[in-house]
Amino acid sequence: MIATRRPELVVNLPAPHAQQERFLRSPAKRRVVRAGRRGGKTVGTGILGVEAFLAGRRVLYAAPTAEQLGRFWVTVCRALEQPIDAGVFTKNETYHTIRRLGTEQRIKAKTAWNADTLRGDYCDLLILDEFQLMDEDAWETVGAPMMLDTNGDAVFIYTPPSYRTAGVSKAKDRKYASKMFKRAQGDTTGRWAAFHFTSHDNPYLSSVALSELAQ
Numbered sequence: 001m002i003a004t005r006r007p008e009l010v011v012n013l014p015a016p017h018a019q020q021e022r023f024l025r026s027p028a029k030r031r032v033v034r035a036g037r038r039g040g041k042t043v044g045t046g047i048l049g050v051e052a053f054l055a056g057r058r059v060l061y062a063a064p065t066a067e068q069l070g071r072f073w074v075t076v077c078r079a080l081e082q083p084i085d086a087g088v089f090t091k092n093e094t095y096h097t098i099r100r101l102g103t104e105q106r107i108k109a110k111t112a113w114n115a116d117t118l119r120g121d122y123c124d125l126l127i128l129d130e131f132q133l134m135d136e137d138a139w140e141t142v143g144a145p146m147m148l149d150t151n152g153d154a155v156f157i158y159t160p161p162s163y164r165t166a167g168v169s170k171a172k173d174r175k176y177a178s179k180m181f182k183r184a185q186g187d188t189t190g191r192w193a194a195f196h197f198t199s200h201d202n203p204y205l206s207s208v209a210l211s212e213l214a215q
Contacts, residue, residue, distance in 0.1 A: 019197035020044035028193035036198040046075025060111035124152035132158040132177040137152035
């Protein structure tokens with residue numbers, strides 16, 4: 001564990017593995033991450049969200065279902081447990097929010113199958129997890145405009161679509177996330193960046209179990 005100390009709180013974050021570290025420390029305003037199952041993508045976004053929150057930013061994390069946002073929420077709650085217990089931050093389990101009262105400093109996790117579930121909010125760090133399952137309007141119609149006044153950052157996390165997920169995806173173009181990844185790969189401005197890692201890049205998973213599963 002990494003202990004981050006500030007005068008009024010102690011925060012404990014998981015130690016990021018090497019591939020998580022790459023997208024966490026990227027200066028790009030738009031980061032597209034393609035990762036394998038259990039590769040550590042959601043825990044990585046939890047680390048990113050907590051670090052941004054502690055820097056005073058307003059963080060919005062969205063995933064298609066409540067089950068999917070659970071891992072992110074567990075990560076941020078464990079990291080901020082001590083300052084929450086001390087009353088430095090307030091937590092609302094119903095709305096999945098952690099905030100410092102009287103400021104814009106906040107983490108919020110919510111479900112987002114489509115654009116409508118994101119309307120009416122704003123942030124300066126937007127994280128869209130399992131993005132391949134979302135309606136594209138979640139970014140194009142709602143996500144991008146909500147950060148026009150802050151020039152905020154956006155992180156898109158996705159796993160290549162499979163036959164298993166094809167029936168539940170809300171995306172009009174099932175290859176939208178993959179196309180975004182390719183555009184990010186080809187970007188030369190520094191505004192976009194693409195990252196890729198697999199389940200095998202997560203050192204916290206059993207290599208024996210992974211091999212068995214692959215077979």
